[in-house]
Amino acid sequence: MVLKNPFIPYLATLKSAVDLTPDVKLLKVELKNPTERASFNYKPGQFALLSAFGEGEAPFGMVSLPQHGDGLEFAVRRIGTVTRALHELEPGDVLGVRGPFGNYFPLENYVGKNMVIIGGGIGMAPLRPVINQILEQRDDYQDLLIINGARTPQDLVFAPEFKTWMKTPRTKLELTVDRGNEQWGGRVALVPDVVKKLAPSPDNAITITCGPPIMIHYTLAVLRELGFKDNQIVTTLEAKMKCGLGKCARCNVGDKYVCQDGPVFTLAQISQFLEQP
Amino acid sequence: MSSEYHPKIIGFLCNWCSYAGADMAGTSRMSYPSNIRIIRVPCSGRVDPILLIKCFQQGADGVLVSGCHPGDCHYNEGNYHARRKFALLCDFLDYVGIGKERLRIEWVSASEGQRFVDKVSNFTKEMAKLGPRSES
């Protein structure tokens, strides 16, 4: 039987492209082939390699939940050649999807825990499905604290969903920006400082942190100071990826492949890494 | 004339002089061979050698770079630098086998519509005579 070329992506059509911020678009994508669409099952934290034909491929976490219908949603920040090409796509255009890849946030292990979700800039994207999943089984989890930071108020991702998050019981949403403007009445501070000030209690809690590497670095240090143990601190690692199949040895940090052993790691795992990311 | 080879020519015209000269040729109803595809550049000094090599690699038979007469450059010294660069480049492209006669450097000012037409016509005839460039 002829093996399927693992580099050939599923063909997909762009359903919609909504601007979340001046440089981030929410792309809704639907796989053309119905059987492929049905078999594309994924969990929060997993990612896919999107093909902008003519430019190349790049990894993006799915920000939708499979049970919310067939469309896959990706939050794409315009930062390079592939992302620029993805931003130039119009609804109806063809693109490629390969995946799902990587491990996922094991939310089933966090049942009954207090959840602290810390996102920085576009780092909020992989956390949105986590939050929405928790909201769907709200009673399975204790308190939910969401800390979402960005450079400027207009860079806050998924702003339209803040209201629904805040309205949910036992849920708090803390926003912060590096630089405010006239309309911004909220907090102006860096995410690690906000975490230190809010000082969430480490008892029976799990924290998930995503964002630029520099923010993760300092936030994890603060969480440790607050008494969180390394296995309570969960994060994702960003790495250069090409094949997504554990072959091209591009994304390895020490002996781990971020595309297969990650991208989700606990700080306990990361501290054992040979090579610190 | 039809049996003759129709060369593909790329023209890099500096915006302030040669492009204006080409415009003038157009507005005063002068006609010149349509083989040339014109690319407007701010100054002849902007033309990076890599652009010329890419033109040849993608099938151009001849490349014309035309700027202001030395001394008239809108940016004062753009074409002076270009002159030195192309003096080196012509010999070097010939040396690596791309052929010196396929690269032509001209100075055409904004008022010399006729000069532009003559330069382009002669260059097109020469390239037609030379025939296609055997791109391996």
Added chain:
Amino acid sequence: MNLYISRGDLTRWLDQLCRERILLAPVRVQELTLFQPVSKVEEITLDFGNTTLSPKGWFLPPTEALFSVQDNDGQSQLVSSIIEKDAVIFGLRPCDAKGIALMDGPFLREPSDTPYQERRARTSLIGLSCRQAQPECFCTSMGSAPNDSSHVDILLTEIENGYIAQVITKKGKALLPKALVKSEEALPSPPELQTVPVKEITLAVRELFNDPYWEQLADRCLHCNVCAYVCPTCYCFDMRDYSNKENLERVRSWDSCQSIGFSRIAGGYNPRTTKGARLRQRFAHKLLYFPEEFQQDIACVGCGRCIKSCPVNIDIRETMSDLKRLEVKGGS
């Protein structure tokens, strides 16, 4: 079962092969010896220590199109490229054959890399055992040998008036010309080689991972890609799309962990910026990650090409003995 092939039979056999299949064989190009498809047997040279570049270039080419996007009536259709004929690599050394076997690990593991897997399935390997060792060879220390026949379909060993052919696999058997007489002659003994301290090198690299040795060694490293590109077991690659006029292809090309942009992500963050970290990545992948990931030997077959081609003589044998010495000393 060993067969005897005279020089004349060998020439006739290769002549037949190069007409039916793609025959890759060592060819003299100025002072280099390179594997190239040959159309005439005369082009083949047998007077060489080892080729300049390894035969990995046939299975993982410097550049290949993984698939092309063709637009038939608006519907884009992804077609993967295939090689047109079966192939034979003639004259590869046992160390290179082992190199290919090592690369099978990552490439044939689920999900199998079909472009590689197809070339591997449709290519037969006719090895040529080494009659004398080169100064940079140390294959016996790395689990191979000048007469190691375990990764080829047929192994030829030269004797005075011809060759002894050890037929290893069914694929080899099917390739051989029929009327060959059995050979009772004993195989000549292989040349002696230097030994390199390799025992538990994996542990030494793990112990000395954060040792300043790497930065010192990297002082003189130029971070070019020579060592990775000449090596039979370096397989990192890069992928990008290419479109000119009508056809659009997803292209895969060789890449090396020494290039500055190897681990840099869009936006500029690069986890591996220091020279030492980049140079360590090459040795750590070969001596530590690969054996632990594929429970196999170290990803080095002792061919010595990186020693021979490195502009500043970073010698993997020296690096391994340094690491063993430092491990005993407990770090530099």
Added chain:
Amino acid sequence: MDSELIQQIRNQARSLLESGEVKGIIGYERASDGLTARPFFAYEPAAVERLIFDETCTHNLTKYLLNKKTEKMAVVVKPCDSRTINLLLNEKQIRRDMVFVMGVACPGVVETSWNHKDGTLQARCKICQLVEPLVYDFLARHEAVERPQGEPYRDVQEMETKSVTERKDFWVEQFERCIRCYACRQVCPGCYCPECFVEQLDPLWVGIRIAPKENELWQIMRAFHLAGRCIGCDECEHVCPVNIPLSLLNHKLEKEVKELFDFQAGLNPEEQPPLTTFKKEERLGFEE
């Protein structure tokens, strides 16, 4: 192997390290083949015993100054290498007060490769007019050095006599072998762009395909970016794993620059490089 020369270098290196004037010495040591030389970094006085200098010391060590900009280093320099010191000073890549130049009155270097050394001088030494480095803070010198005065650019002139198609076929065949390992770029002191044009993705000048057209584009532009800057040390050709005659490209541009602009790279660190200046009245073959 001139032990007097080596002793002078070692003594100077030891005093520099002991006085703490420099953080390290960039010199040569015996390679693992026991025959040729390789670059060596000495940081402690005891390590100077490994420093050598003989006819196999072909590397241009000034390249290493580019990644040791924050600490003062000493570097062993042949007369040809000293011209790259002038080049890097002229282009503001190194500061004179951060480099201690250990010059060597060079007897000339020979063709070498791994475990191989042949007796003939390298082509660049046969035409070299410099017996001593142009710039040095210390000079290691022993017997008088005289070298046959060969006539430069003979290889280029011979190539120029060929027809355009002959040259095209020659270069197409050479460029086809290129595997884009960039050793020619990494070894060259003149190549220090943070992001080389060949690796830029936006705009995509060349691309990652290792194929004849991309190789031709890479090789032509690499040589052209060194026009009026290359001092002819030929290390690019020396390190090429597939033996592409790269010096033929660089020497052609070197000859053109000399004829057109009467300029040679690296002779005078104050002189304006040719492509960054101009003379209004020059015609350079373009009619008015």
